Amino acid sequence: MNCDVVVIGAGISGLSCAHDLMLQGHDVRILERQTSTGGNARSVHFDGFLMEQGPSTINVAYPSAINHIRELDLENSARELGPNVRKRYLRDSRGLHGISVHPMGFFLSGYLSLGERLAMASEFLQPRKSDKTEETIHQFASRRFGTGFADKVIDPLAAGIFMGDSKSLSIAGAFPKLAELEQRHGSIIRGILASKRGTEPGRRLLSWDSGIGTLSRTLTQRLGTRINTGTAVLKLTRTTSGFKISTANTGTIRARAVVLAVQPHVAAALLENLDPESADATGAIAAPPIAVTYLGYHKNQITHELDGLGFLSTKNEGQIISGAQFCSTMFDGRAPADHVAISCYIGGSRSPEKTSLPDKELSTLVNQELSGLLGIKGSPVVSRTHHWPRGLPQYTLGHENRRKIIETAHQRIPGLFMTGNFLKGVSIINCLESARTTANLVCTSLEMKDGGVEDESASNMAQN
Ligand SMILES: Cc1cc2nc3c(=O)[nH]c(=O)nc-3n(C[C@H](O)[C@H](O)[C@H](O)COP(=O)(O)OP(=O)(O)OC[C@H]3O[C@@H](n4cnc5c(N)ncnc54)[C@H](O)[C@@H]3O)c2cc1C
Structure with a gap:
């Protein structure tokens, strides 16, 4: 079987990347190891x-x-x-603390001590970071809002979003928007106030009556027979005009480009011989x-x-x-x-x-x-x-370097792309945006390539 692009993995990232490629007129096929699509979104x-x-x-x-x-x-x-979502709750050894969702909520609640609240509120007086050293989320939050706020608010938040540890996650990797707010507005509080005026993004959470699976189901329906479920990819091999994708039960597929939209440990295994740099970078993401x-x-x-x-x-x-x-x-x-x-x-x-x-x-x-x-x-x-068994990717210190290595895979191995929650944010929206960027890169690369997929005889020239 030959096609323009094979997308490996039918989670939200793979489905949405394939959907964009389909809309741009490419012959795309998605291979998914599980018997159903959606990945995490179920x-x-x-x-x-x-x-x-x-x-x-x-x-x-x-x-x-x-x-x-x-x-x-x-x-x-x-x-x-x-309408009954009126508070955010934080829990410490004393129990639950309800904090109003009002912007002054933290300041007015007794969850933080008076000293901690004053440190938090004086954030806009703190100088902007001038050096380029990489900080953890905890270091960043302590520097700007005080250690009490970092321990009692930001650490639980990092545990909630990444199921991670604020003392090892990188602020630039995990919350790049916060680091940008500091650089752009000189203060996070000033940046958040700007968001209330509509110049910065805020928060609006949605779902559907049948749950978040509605999103993956809709993409799956639109992609139709382009998806092969129950098809695990075992090996990727480079050929003269693209890639040979060996699967567990659908034989071999040839494509001009391939997008890995799998978990980082799977990408690491598939790339070991193809692009050792990307294999090391993805393999380092726990x-x-x-x-x-x-x-x-x-x-x-x-x-x-x-x-x-x-x-x-x-x-x-x-x-x-x-x-x-x-x-x-x-x-x-x-x-x-x-x-x-x-x-x-x-x-x-x-x-x-x-x-x-x-x-x-x-x-x-x-x-x-x-x-x-x-x-x-x-x-x-x-x-x-x-x-x-493999939860959320941890954007620990060094993540930005790893991300750059992964995102430039196509410069070392033309036609090789990656997308997923291990690059620029774990949220579904981050995945949709990364998928769109990747799909656009794939389209550009296909336009630049000459000719079509190699014929059977050319496979003899395949290189590892
Ligand atoms: C418990 C939990 C709660 C979350 N809550 C939220 C939330 O409320 N809001 C939000 O925005 N985000 C949330 N997230 C994050 C978000 O759901 C994920 O980051 C996102 O769904 C990941 O999508 P993905 O396609 O990148 O990866 P995955 O969903 O992991 O998809 C990868 C796919 O690749 C397939 N695959 C793997 N190996 C192979 C192979 N060899 N061959 C073929 N296919 C293969 C897998 O079977 C899988 O389907 C949550 C995540 C979790 C785990």
Whole structure:
């Protein structure tokens, strides 16, 4: 089989890159190891509940972000967060602290000490960083807002978004927009105020009645027979006019260009002989395991109002839950009438070992922990755990260098491209934007190449 482009991996990144290539008139084929598409983005319905095994929202605050949804005709059916999302909750050894979503929320709440609040509020007086040394998220936040804010707000946030450790994640890799705000406005607070005036992106979280899986399902339907599921790619070989892609059960496919939209450890293995530089860079991106434990309760079992998105936890050795979402407050239709649903996130780089506990034990421990925080009586009416043996990629110090090596693969090996959540952000929107950039690069490279795919006889000239 011959085609213009083979995209390996049908997660959001691969699907969206292939979709863009298809719209630009290319003959594209997607190979996916699993029997279904979507990768991390999976919405599962059972007993009247809707569990998001991976992502639960898409942030469309950037103008380009809403365009992705609009182009797929998914804007009108998208749902905003429910009206009861009124607070953000942070949890420390004392329990849960509800903080209003108002911009002054942190300043007015007693979660931070007076000294910590004053340090936070005087951020705009701190000088702009003048040297180019790379900082961790924690170093950046401590320098600008004080260590209390870094420990009690930013560290839980890094654990929530990346399931990572703010003391090892790079600010430039993980939160480039914050680093840019400092450089552009001299202060994050000034930058955020500019966002309120509409000059910088803010936050607008959406999903759909059938969950986030709507996005991958729509892309999958549009791509139709161009997708081969249950097809693991085993080997990539360079040929005179492109690549030979060897699969477990669909034989060999030849393509002029190839896009790897797989997890970084898979990319590292496939690139070992083809582009050792990219193999080293992708191989250095860890993705510690995550478990998502989803619990459903009857409303009368819970005293807490669940009037927020959920909660993020400060680091505490004795705790199992890193963060939780109040799914049935966020969107309608996540639980049957008179029931609520809560998703809890466990593991990541804080406590990867906890994900290996048996599901029953995880459910019991999570229920115990939630009971103390939310005033829950009894056992959940439903409980399910999903395991991600490779969770979210960690953008640790050095990430920007690794990213540049990966993004320039096509300069060393013409026709070789990568896209995915391990480059410029883990969110779905980041994946859609990276996928679009990659698709455009692929189109340019195909336009520059002469001729078509090599014929069978040319395969003898294949090089490793
Ligand atoms: C628990 C969790 C919660 C999250 N919450 C949010 C959220 O609320 N909002 C948000 O925006 N983002 C969230 N994210 C992040 C976001 O979901 C992911 O970053 C994104 O979905 C990754 O998409 P991807 O296509 O890059 O990678 P993946 O989804 O990992 O897709 C890679 C695909 O490649 C396939 N593959 C691997 N090897 C091969 C092979 N050899 N041959 C063929 N195919 C192969 C895999 O089977 C997989 O389908 C969350 C992620 C997780 C895990």
